[in-house]
Amino acid sequence: MEALANCAVLNTTDSLKLSITNHLRFTLGAYIETASENDWYVATSLAVRDRVMERATQSRRQHRAQGVRRVHYLSLEYLMGRLLENNLRNAGIYDTAKQALSEMGKDLDALVQKEPDMGLGNGGLGRLAACFMDSLSTMDLPAIGYGIHYEFGLFRQEFVNGKQVEHPDAWMRDGSPWKIARPSYRQTVHLYGQVIQKFDEFGQPHHEWMDTKCLLGLPWDIPIVGYDSNTVNVLRLWQAQADEDFNFKVFNEGSYIEALREKAIAETVSKVLYPNDATESGKELRLVQQYFFVACSLADIVRRFKGGYTLPWSEFPSKAAVQLNDTHPAVAIPELMRILVDEEKLEWSQAWDICQKTFSYTNHTLLPEALETWSVALFERVLPRHLQIIYEINRRFLEGDVEARWPGDGEKKRHLSLIEESGGKKVRMAHLSVLGSHATNGVAALHTRLLCERLFPEFFELYPDRFLNLTNGVTFRRWLDVCNPELSSLITESIGSGWLKDSSKLIQLDRFADDASFREKFHAIKRGHKVRLAKIIQDSCGVSVSPDALFDVQIKRLHEYKRQHLNLLHIVSLYRKIIANPNLDITPRVFIFGAKAAPGYYLAKNIIHAINAVAAKVNHDPRVDGRLKVIYIPNYGVSIAERIIPAADLSEQISTAGKEASGTGNMKLALNGALTIGTLDGANVEILEEVGPENIFIFGLTVEEVTELNARGYNPWDYYNASEELRLSIDWLASDYFTGNQDEFKPLRDSLLSHGDPFLVMADYDKYAASQAEVDKAYRDQAHWQKMAIHNTARVGKFSSDRTILEYAKNVWKLPQVQV
């Protein structure tokens, strides 16, 4: 009761005002009269942080006191975005803070824009981790997120003559009010060196890893505020530092410059996020990053286990669950084995049992180019002891379960081995992850089926009970309440407030689709967001667009499998039709793209350039007369997504069937009342199930049809020759019309024709165009469109990350909910 009373006092307008003023004066040393906007943003954030930290301490204390099991989410990426508004709304003090600031002459909405995005991730996988952190706190689950404190997040994208140029993202150049250093939990990490076998006095062998290089890991904690919950978990991010002792030695030898060079090298480990999405890169620094954060995190978990209780090691899994977010942290498996066997002197079989009970693994992709492997030679140099452990795990596996199941079958052993033998030996991190875990999950029903049938058929045969599906979700707090407060309020007015924490309640909104006055309000909110986005487009692209046009949105990483070029070919075709027929009656549309390409992904960059080149022509062609606009919003990220998503009418989810594991943008857009045009891929399949076929535009080849077509022998030229529309669009795009240079988009044209069109753009084109024609027609009946949009919002309650997280908690982690 007293704690509650204290909270109430702390959360009044007056107490917030005092707190903000104090931070301005004493933390920042600023005068209220002359403080900058940034000072106000920092002071406000610190005032909020004070309140939140109190809850974080309480949460930790209670979790420790009750000795509950915790989940440790290991992820190389967290795309957190901005934190101030999200934390204010989740903590239930947004209105109070707005009032407090306004009484001091400040506008909270302007201040929140001062915060740079925390963009420590590439795309879906990183944003999923951020949504999960939100749901873990909201659902009162004891959890810690572990990751890397990158000095530079995902690059900032700019266009120069329509081409992508990358700039460093110095998100914390001015510090961040949300992170707190925890120097007392610093860890030491060893790398490189050699392994010596030694014997004890009983003649028992053991391994010593020596002559290593040392790195320090400094943890930074970011509090994660749940919605309508007192649980505040933390995200702990490790920053690499040079080992002081090591430096001192060099200093003493007089080699000052050399010492500082070493220090700089050590610090590169957490310097920058690798900008590849769903593609592995195989670089030494990346392996070092992975091991660095895994070693720090496991040491932290072990420290807590040893400090909190005096339990036998067999109890470790009952206190700690560790989730591997893709294979990126999979080196945690041999690392825990090393700790248990080499340091804690456990028997191998007991250690292995603990490992499997502790870990679980989420697979996020079937793309072969994204399945991580490490060259054995590199692995051996960086982590010699871990390589030995992996070989031993592999030997026991192949000689044990595999031999028992398929005696003498060398082919099966080759398929299942942790080591790929062909073309230079490699460690298969996905195999290691499946084997070292008690659970492996896919991220949508279709993806999980393909995982079992195509990616890991033999593992599935051996261990069918270890595989399960956990369809992704998104947090409705950020992706509705924060980004679309108007719609959030309308929903709450209509069905009460419970839906933000229990998304199954959202279905109660369904009946309002038939209510004309509700539809009007729903539409007005959408239009308001379109007006606001139009302003952003004007400012960032210099193009004016009408909020009454259909806003057709494709926002995601740029990748051939996502088929932004399919969208583009359709745009080119519309453009051609308008010119050919000046009176063409089409629904005015604004095509909106947002996407970064991996800096080394040549074809993706060619597609970006092509979209920008088409945009430049279309937007300034008087013959088009505003019926078509093409907008490429630069530097796509979480914050701009929060502006685009509420303003979208149509959501493009057009990947080649079988390639998009789940997608999560598809969920956010449907939640905000955009209709999907999409293939039967990833979670689209489940969105179709939820919203019903009458409220979505589905087209294209199915997974089975794709397989069949490829088996038959796919020839894109057949489609080129058969469809005049397609042929003319491709040839026009590849002509000199758009840039003055007819070779500019040759790579794009070649990929679709002479290079075999690996993602079947040509095969799906006609069906896509036909589906788009239906969209065009449907949008003209606004009353009906609004109905469909409302059904989308009302029926996607399944895709809350709360549901996903509760499934993980129940089916994988066996985690209790703990009220703080």
Ligand code: CRA
């Ligand atoms: N690129 C998948 O491709 C999925 C997310 C989150 C991805 C998406 O379809 O929604 O993961 N895969 O599960 C990935 O990163 C390494 O694989 C993604 O974000």
